[in-house]
Amino acid sequence: MTRVYTGMPTAANSQVAYVSVADDQAGQRVDNFLLARFRGLPRSRVYRLLRRGEVRVNGGRAKPEHRLQAGDRVRLPPVDLQAPRPPAQASADQLATLAGCILFEDERLLVLDKPAGLACHGGSGISFGVIEALRQLRPNQPFLELVHRLDRDTSGCLLIAKRRSTLRSLHEQLRTGAIKKRYLALLLGSLARKRQQVDAPLARYERGGERLVRVDPEGKPAQTVFYLRERFAAASFAEAELLSGRTHQIRVHAAHLGCPLAGDPKYGDRAAEVALGQIGLDRLFLHASRIEVLPLEGCARQVFEAPLPTALRVPLERLRAANTKVTNT
CATH class of the missing domain: 3.30.2350.10 (Pseudouridine synthase)
Structure with a gap:
């Protein structure tokens, strides 16, 4: 027995249900669509439902990144939900x-x-x-x-x-590359050129239960451009431009160049970091400094910038003060 379902699921759901995608839900990823309906269900369980084909869109299997259209018919499998915990509150x-x-x-x-x-x-x-x-x-x-x-x-x-x-609108800009992103990063070692582009596909994998990313010929296409701003004896201060948007992209591409990010616990080089000396860096040196979007309704093209935070600015100033810089480009 099946039933048409238009509301929120409850812990008592024991039958297959179907829901139609409303106009204001069009364009949403199916995994996010499911997470909103099965509140409290772990994300890993949602992915498993999709992988097994228990969730179907218009009768067919769907990957997590599939985007729904108005009028799509989504099959929802029986799911036992525990009573949701009260959401944690920020102070x-x-x-x-x-x-x-x-x-x-x-x-x-x-x-x-x-x-x-x-x-x-x-x-x-x-x-x-x-x-x-x-x-x-x-x-x-x-x-x-x-x-x-x-x-x-x-x-x-x-x-x-x-x-x-x-x-x-902004998701469409992300898909077409219309949104421009720039990051500031401190790289261990020396960039070979003032402008260096990395075109290396990336794939996710697990190591000891930790989810990581690596360069893999079978992975998804990924491109990053690094622009050298200042060169030091043991590091390079650079700007990174994302031409794609993969998980950990800048971090993995920098390590692929042999110049991992300073303060990176996943892909960094602790031995190389020692050469920086006592600059007081206690976090990943990566900052999304600038983002530019195409006009939204009623808006002009917009550029937003975030200044380098104190936790990164002070170590950079200490590098300069230590006179370890050999070239200023």
Whole structure:
């Protein structure tokens, strides 16, 4: 027996159900669509449902990144849900800090200078992230969704949509490469050229239960351009331009060049980092400094910039003061 389902699932669901995608849900990834309906279900379980074909779109299997269209018919399998735990709450001090990190906000878009150490969203042992805290900060805002993500240890410009139409528009810009992203990074070692492009496909893998990324001929295409800004005896201060948007892309491409990022616990080189001396760096040196988007409805082309945070600016100044710089480009 099947039934047409249009509401939220409950712990009592024991039958296959079907739901039609509404107009305002068009363009959403199917994994995010399912996570919104099966609240409290681990992301890994959602992926398993898709991988096994238990979730189907218009009768066919769908990958997690498949984007739904208005009128699509989604098959929802029986899922036992535990009663959801009360969501973790950011403290008043944390919310005040986050409010002070807002670079821009209008009725369509919010741009945040994300602090390092704060994940974009909760899960996998993280009680809350940027998006949960922003929803707490803006309780009357009906729609707040991440347009893209930054690694937990990366700081800088992060886009959050306040309308589904804005989210769809910016996702389209991401797919076509219209959104331009620039990062500032300190690389261990010396870049060979002032402009160096890396075109190396990337694939995910697991090691000891940890999810990592590596250069793999069978992986997804990925391109990064590094621009040398300053050269030091043991490091290079560079700007990185993303021409694609893969997980850990800058970090893995930098390591592929033989110049891993300073402070990188996953792909770094601890022995090479010792040569930097006592510059006081205690985090990943990667900062999303600039992001540029095409015009949204009623808006001109917009460029957002986030200054280098103190935790990165001070170590960089110490490198300069130590007179280890040999070339200034």
